[in-house]
């Protein structure tokens with residue numbers, strides 16, 4: 001199997017690195033195309049990949065083509081790629097808001113997997129939601145899933161509405177966690193901790209809580225009950241959050257991202 005990644009930016013390179021380091025692809029089976037020749041020169045130094053400045057030199061050879069350009073570059077890219085494709089090739093789109101139908105029509109191709117990646121893929125802890133057009137076979141889908149899993153875990157969702165919903169939870173989600181972390185860091189500094197101590201306190205608290213959650217069967221509510229005793233300090237903090245409706249505000253934020261994803265898809 002030969003894979004081509006188009007767009008060697010944040011996401012394209014993240015998935016390329018994941019695939020290159022996995023046993024799934026041998027050297028010479030991962031190709032990268034980008035419009036920046038300087039970027040490609042730098043990638044040549046790493047030597048994991050075969051790099052291509054001209055689309056014509058790589059598209060026809062690929063069985064699977066990951067598209068990782070910004071959505072506003074897609075029309076131009078599709079127009080250039082369309083004459084080079086055949087109907088057995090599979091397109092895997094990492095682009096937010098570009099629908100399967102847009103891709104099928106833009107490229108005159110049938111087999112499309114649409115994904116919603118997230119940023120922790122950079123450190124092998126990403127979660128990618130994906131859904132596919134009906135022409136993608138089970139075997140092909142399994143192969144794509146294995147490729148996606150090289151950056152973390154993936155979940156198959158039943159339709160594109162759930163791709164937009166994933167945007168509200170996991171796609172945009174890392175920023176919600178950073179928001180919470182930034183708020184805790186500010187509180188720690190206001191209390192007088194140094195920058196470094198604040199960072200240690202906050203980052204270990206996050207990492208420790210996530211590990212506890214992952215290594216047990218307990219729900220977050222049960223963990224909160226374990227930490228918060230009646231009349232104690234944690235209860236005071238959780239009551240303050242409940243009084244200020246923080247849970248509802250976080251859910252509103254997730255819905256705001258979901259609704260925006262739907263709007264972008266309609267534009």
Ligand SMILES: NC(=O)c1ccc[n+]([C@@H]2O[C@H](COP(=O)([O-])OP(=O)(O)OC[C@H]3O[C@@H](n4cnc5c(N)ncnc54)[C@H](OP(=O)(O)O)[C@@H]3O)[C@@H](O)[C@H]2O)c1
Pocket residue numbers: 006007008009010011012033034035036068069070071073076077094095096097116117118119171
């Ligand atoms: N970053 C995230 O957290 C995230 C999360 C979910 C989904 N996504 C999706 O991932 C996709 C890529 O985002 P990104 O953050 O990785 O973007 P990026 O860092 O800007 O990377 C895109 C790369 O593609 C290049 N490019 C532009 N037009 C091209 C063309 N016609 N052919 C080949 N290469 C081309 C760009 O070059 P120039 O810089 O010269 O334009 C750039 O090097 C987007 O569609 C985005 O919606 C990103």
